Amino acid sequence: MAAPDPVETFRQESQELLEQLEQALLDLEHRQGDMELIDSAFRALHTIKGSGAMFGFDAVAAFTHHVENAFDEVRKGKLVASSELVALALAAKDQLRILLERPAEADAAAQAAILAGFHAIVQGGAATPAAAIAPVAESAAAPGWRIAIRLARNAMAMGTNPLLLLDELRALGPTRVTALADEVPPLEELDPTDCHIAWQVELDAPCTRAAVEEVFMFVIDEMTLELTPLGAPAPPPEATATTAAPPPPATPAAAPAQAAKSAPPGDSVRVPAGKLDELMDRVGELVIAQSRLRQVAGASHDVQLRAVAEEIERLSLELRDTTMGIRTVPIGQLFGRFRRLVHDLCRDLGKEVELVMQGEETELDKTVIERLNDPLVHLIRNALDHGLERPEDRGEKPRRGRLLLSARHAGAQVRVSIREDGRGLDRARIRARAEERGLVTPEQVLTDQDVFQLIFEPGFSTAATVTNLSGRGVGMDVVKRTIEALRGSIEVSSTPGAGTDVTLCLPLTLAIIDGLLVRVGEGRYVIPLTAVEECVELDADAEAGGARCNFLNLRGSLIPFLRLNEVFGTPRDPEKLKKAVIVSAGDQRVGLVVDQVIGDHQTVIKSLSKLHADVEMFSGATILGDGSVALILDIAPLVAFGQAHEERLMTAA
Amino acid sequence: MSTPETAQTLRVVTIDLQGERFALETRHVREILDPGPTTLVPNAPAFLDRLINVRGRVVPLADLRLKLGLAPSDTTIDTRVIVLEVPLEEEAVTVAVLADKVHEVREIALVGMTQTPRFGLRCRPDYVRCIGQLGDDFVIVLDPGPIFAQGRAPDPVPATHS
Numbered sequence: 152m153a154a155p156d157p158v159e160t161f162r163q164e165s166q167e168l169l170e171q172l173e174q175a176l177l178d179l180e181h182r183q184g185d186m187e188l189i190d191s192a193f194r195a196l197h198t199i200k201g202s203g204a205m206f207g208f209d210a211v212a213a214f215t216h217h218v219e220n221a222f223d224e225v226r227k228g229k230l231v232a233s234s235e236l237v238a239l240a241l242a243a244k245d246q247l248r249i250l251l252e253r254p255a256e257a258d259a260a261a262q263a264a265i266l267a268g269f270h271a272i273v274q275g276g277a278a279t280p281a282a283a284i285a286p287v288a289e290s291a292a293a294p295g296w297r298i299a300i301r302l303a304r305n306a307m308a309m310g311t312n313p314l315l316l317l318d319e320l321r322a323l324g325p326t327r328v329t330a331l332a333d334e335v336p337p338l339e340e341l342d343p344t345d346c347h348i349a350w351q352v353e354l355d356a357p358c359t360r361a362a363v364e365e366v367f368m369f370v371i372d373e374m375t376l377e378l379t380p381l382g383a384p385a386p387p388p389e390a391t392a393t394t395a396a397p398p399p400p401a402t403p404a405a406a407p408a409q410a411a412k413s414a415p416p417g418d419s420v421r422v423p424a425g426k427l428d429e430l431m432d433r434v435g436e437l438v439i440a441q442s443r444l445r446q447v448a449g450a451s452h453d454v455q456l457r458a459v460a461e462e463i464e465r466l467s468l469e470l471r472d473t474t475m476g477i478r479t480v481p482i483g484q485l486f487g488r489f490r491r492l493v494h495d496l497c498r499d500l501g502k503e504v505e506l507v508m509q510g511e512e513t514e515l516d517k518t519v520i521e522r523l524n525d526p527l528v529h530l531i532r533n534a535l536d537h538g539l540e541r542p543e544d545r546g547e548k549p550r551r552g553r554l555l556l557s558a559r560h561a562g563a564q565v566r567v568s569i570r571e572d573g574r575g576l577d578r579a580r581i582r583a584r585a586e587e588r589g590l591v592t593p594e595q596v597l598t599d600q601d602v603f604q605l606i607f608e609p610g611f612s613t614a615a616t617v618t619n620l621s622g623r624g625v626g627m628d629v630v631k632r633t634i635e636a637l638r639g640s641i642e643v644s645s646t647p648g649a650g651t652d653v654t655l656c657l658p659l660t661l662a663i664i665d666g667l668l669v670r671v672g673e674g675r676y677v678i679p680l681t682a683v684e685e686c687v688e689l690d691a692d693a694e695a696g697g698a699r700c701n702f703l704n705l706r707g708s709l710i711p712f713l714r715l716n717e718v719f720g721t722p723r724d725p726e727k728l729k730k731a732v733i734v735s736a737g738d739q740r741v742g743l744v745v746d747q748v749i750g751d752h753q754t755v756i757k758s759l760s761k762l763h764a765d766v767e768m769f770s771g772a773t774i775l776g777d778g779s780v781a782l783i784l785d786i787a788p789l790v791a792f793g794q795a796h797e798e799r800l801m802t803a804a
Numbered sequence: 805m806s807t808p809e810t811a812q813t814l815r816v817v818t819i820d821l822q823g824e825r826f827a828l829e830t831r832h833v834r835e836i837l838d839p840g841p842t843t844l845v846p847n848a849p850a851f852l853d854r855l856i857n858v859r860g861r862v863v864p865l866a867d868l869r870l871k872l873g874l875a876p877s878d879t880t881i882d883t884r885v886i887v888l889e890v891p892l893e894e895e896a897v898t899v900a901v902l903a904d905k906v907h908e909v910r911e912i913a914l915v916g917m918t919q920t921p922r923f924g925l926r927c928r929p930d931y932v933r934c935i936g937q938l939g940d941d942f943v944i945v946l947d948p949g950p951i952f953a954q955g956r957a958p959d960p961v962p963a964t965h966s
Binding site: 432435436439440675760763768773774779782 | 840841842843844845846847848852855856857859860861862863864892895897898899952
């Protein structure tokens with residue numbers, strides 16, 4: 152494989168930086184003047200500018216430069232991080248994303264407007280400097296600086312080039328650089344990759360302390376930097392005290408906190424997702440081979456063979472768990488993106504919402520996380536648009552609504568829920584709308600859960616007015632389809648006046664499922680265990696009368712059943728005692744008649760070939776212990792196919 | 805390929821299907837296996853209704869005879885499974901095909917597409933990549949791309965031969 156494309160790497164890194172920037176900006180809205188956040192935003196901008204220029208994204212670099220300047224002013228205390236500035240910066244961030252992803256679509260006018268906005272703020276800010284911090288910064292400016300630089304021993308090994316740092320200092324003004332070689336060890340002890348030389352630089356330029364420190368921004372945590380004003384005859388005593396302190400106060404304090412918040416850098420490896428899929432495939436094969444080995448070992452009396460087989464079983468199961476662990480990422484990555492969405496929606500809808508997130512550390516398969524984005528966007532929009540009331544309509548509840556995004560593990564599932572304390576679902580209105588559309592009959596008795604599931608019907612909307620956000624009835628059915636495609640389910644609960652809770656139940660991984668292995672004729676099939684409710688014996692009466700009424704009496708309720716051998720068009724098995732596996736398909740229960748229930752089976756899912764894309768009844772295949780292939784039933788299409796099949800039989804009769 | 809290709813040769817695997825000799829280019833062939841257990845895919849097209857396990861991968865097994873208008877035949881001691889990589893919509897799809905017998909890998913001289921007869925072939929002309937010369941005989945070199953690209957459409961080929 153070729154080395155990763157540096158431009159692509161830059162793009163990926165910029166995405167992360169933009170996200171970091173966005174987080175910082177959104178936090179900054181609530182905590183104006185938090186230096187840590189301002190630094191975080193500035194650093195993200197600075198890195199985007201720097202690497203952008205390096206990889207030929209000149210437009211990105213040029214645009215970022217102006218935004219960075221504004222934040223530099225904020226850092227220096229000349230400007231307050233007002234909400235206008237933050238809003239403008241958010242807009243700038245969106246522009247940057249466009250510039251990075253689709254440079255052709257970038258709107259020059261929009262960019263110019265944003266830059267003009269920044270310019271106005273910076274000008275205005277300079278005219279009325281922020282009183283509190285500015286004087287300190289101003290007094291720190293001196294006619295020049297004596298700068299003592301000592302880098303960490305391993306600085307060069309970590310990729311720092313001292314020459315570039317010196318060049319950057321030179322860019323600030325005329326410098327006199329003296330190398331301090333006092334710590335250079337004797338030749339036999341010298342490690343050529345270490346940085347032994349320190350420098351003393353005299354900078355003849357009336358720049359601020361911050362401007363000098365900025366040069367060392369990325370290495371400041373690992374180095375000693377001493378700044379003494381040059382030729383300042385009588386610096387104020389307190390200024391000397393601060394300047395003499397080797398680590399400048401703001402930046403180092405910010406850096407560790409920042410590091411603690413985001414994932415620790417350095418000890419992670421960027422791996423293409425495709426390689427992980429490959430690894431998962433191999434591990435799946437190993438697990439299958441191991442289960443074959445177990446069968447062979449079980450049949451033999453060789454104690455040594457059995458011991459080895461057990462050892463391999465333990466190892467391969469551990470390996471499987473570890474591999475699945477690699478593929479998972481914390482859901483916080485996804486939740487983080489919604490802060491902006493909620494922020495913007497609240498502004499557009501005139502609502503006040505407090506967004507609370509819980510369980511961001513809950514881990515889920517990366518593919519699942521990616522596919523969850525759109526459904527969650529829909530659900531959050533719905534919650535804000537329909538669920539939560541305007542501040543003035545909230546009655547006795549606090550003016551500010553509450554939107555809770557949470558995730559937690561529950562067995563082999565992850566439950567992701569979106570809960571708001573709004574007006575709740577209107578049961579009567581949903582029902583009326585469903586009757587209007589002929590989805591239910593007026594006399595039908597429905598549980599709350601049944602009624603709430605109706606909102607997932609295609610084209611269903613009870614919103615009196617259609618907004619550009621929601622109410623078109625497009626979306627909820629897509630949400631349901633996406634979740635079902637992930638082999639998950641949706642639960643809705645709602646209390647009038649107190650809010651709605653939509654919970655998505657998702658499997659931990661897409662690669663392995665628990666299944667029930669059954670036999671139909673000669674073939675063996677796997678039914679996903681999540682769909683199975685129970686297995687019953689099909690009594691001879693139902694079997695005999697089967698031609699006319701395919702119903703099963705299960706503790707008083709009538710359950711329709713499908714004979715899988717008929718659906719599959721395979722010969723009828725002479726087996727007298729048939730079994731019916733009761734499965735839930737969406738909101739109904741259906742019995743699947745099989746010849747034998749073999750047992751439960753942990754299944755590594757193999758997707759079917761593209762050539763079989765039109766065979767809808769199966770979601771995939773798996774390899775059994777004996778090496779043969781079994782198909783995995785996809786319940787919803789199977790039931791739909793079975794019904795169509797039966798209707799054909801009826802019309803033919 | 806409008807120029808005559810008479811001087812060219814092609815590396816192929818020659819196989820038997822219902823007593824007739826066909827060839828597949830070696831660049832498509834990944835491996836040749838003994839037949840093992842197969843799994844029926846209900847409601848799939850008849851010529852592509854089975855799955856096999858090729859070292860941990862689930863691969864569809866096709867019966868080319870049905871696609872070429874030949875009658876199916878029973879598995880014999882000579883039956884082999886040929887695993888192919890077929891380019892379909894710019895993506896290589898792995899598919900296995902049954903052969904009554906696999907002969908050999910060899911270079912054959914091309915008679916060339918320009919001389920492919922418009923008729924005289926029992927199968928559809930687009931399934932044929934070219935005609936090669938094998939000793940005194942001709943051999944049809946199959947083009948798996950079009951065969952599987954139309955896997956889902958009904959095949960208008962006359963069903964049986966005498």
